[in-house]
């Protein structure tokens with residue numbers, strides 16, 4: 001595509017499109033001015049208009065705002081290769097994001113001050129759906145993949161609670177959900193990936209091919225490469241799901257039952273929540289059994305021996321899709337109320353089971369309803385034996401609890417946000433002291449020393465991978481690791 005077609009298209013769309021970069025003034029140009037370096041030819045476009053750049057300085061957290069100089073809307077994987085190479089040569093930083101203003105990061109992880117953000121939603125083709133796997137662009141959302149696989153009774157084995165996240169975004173983080181006790185995280189269920197490394201090389205990797213890159217990129221927080229395509233495992237799933245919820249007032253019994261359930265494997269999905277209750281807390285178990293119509297689950301057998309409070313059990317049947325898409329109506333409501341667009345200083349933690357009960361009690365004792373802004377508190381265990389991804393750092397214990405304070409800042413004032421981020425930091429320090437790890441998608445200010453400790457004993461390996469795949473530190477500065 002010529003620069004003339006690019007600018008004509010830009011005028012039509014009202015977006016200013018760059019054709020050159022001026023290394024002296026460190027700015028983009030829409031014409032090839034003297035001293036400017038022409039951009040590589042692109043199948044898509046590089047936008048430099050204020051609206052595109054401002055959207056790329058937003059995320060779900062609404063706490064950090066870093067404005068890039070330009071946004072790449074790739075028309076092909078080659079565009080990503082070309083722009084990563086260009087960024088390297090011109091000493092610019094670059095990062096992938098799920099979409100402009102649609103990134104689910106909560107603390108600027110996909111933003112790039114004075115660099116380039118890649119709008120991955122522009123590449124969202126499902127290339128192939130086979131019996132056991134699907135080959136998809138990284139910008140595809142889990143919801144879209146399910147729409148393509150469920151007609152043949154297949155699903156990825158583990159899904160995040162919210163399925164509008166991008167496949168590339170969750171593979172960079174981890175991708176946890178209530179099926180993880182059985183399957184591990186989404187990063188444990190990706191079979192193969194195409195990755196554009198920080199050197200601008202397009203490399204296919206898997207467990208048996210370019211394994212060091214495969215291991216680096218999964219939960220690699222965008223530090224080593226941009227995932228452009230992934231082969232995601234698929235498994236057969238029944239058509240229906242029966243959801244059981246029940247309340248506990250005893251944290252010890254609640255956590256004990258959860259561990260028992262994941263070890264016995266009675267259900268297909270196990271999660272749980274802490275709920276405010278008359279100035280104290282109660283705990284809600286949420287478990288699901290999949291089934292095909294005509295082969296109904298045996299409720300009495302499934303629930304035998306559990307210590308929930310009598311009279312609190314609720315049972316609901318739905319289709320498998322409505323179950324995995326269960327948050328959609330709530331999200332729609334939150335959008336209508338405007339609360340979805342408030343700041344979200346989230347805190348996600350992995351807590352070793354041996355210390356979990358005391359730690360959860362300690363954190364809940366200092367957490368008020370106002371601190372949560374009606375956001376949920378997740379609490380559920382996974383089995384460490386299912387976790388195979390080196391850079392997903394979790395505590396050293398047989399069972400590990402995900403404990404997430406999914407806060408909404410109400411009122412959405414800078415003072416309230418700052419106070420909540422400070423609370424996150426204080427809890428993070430207590431978590432570190434008991435051998436816990438954060439799930440690094442959240443709003444916790446981290447220093448390079450914190451990151452070293454986070455990746456210990458793999459920090460050297462993490463650093464070596466950076467040296468090997470992104471030696472000029474071109475990629476994903478918003479994580480603040482290097």
Ligand SMILES: Cc1cc2nc3c(=O)[nH]c(=O)nc-3n(C[C@H](O)[C@H](O)[C@H](O)COP(=O)(O)OP(=O)(O)OC[C@H]3O[C@@H](n4cnc5c(N)ncnc54)[C@H](O)[C@@H]3O)c2cc1C
Nearest residue numbers: 097098103104105109160161162166168169175176222227
């Ligand atoms: C409402 C909501 C619900 C959530 N539920 C869950 C859940 O149930 N389970 C769970 O595990 N997580 C959950 N998360 C967290 C989510 O997994 C992370 O925010 C994750 O980063 C994915 O978000 P995203 O697709 O919007 O990616 P982004 O936020 O845009 O990107 C996240 C990071 O990955 C990098 N990145 C993005 N795409 C790529 C790519 N293709 N290649 C390399 N790096 C890339 C970005 O630069 C950034 O650093 C939730 C978040 C929200 C806001």
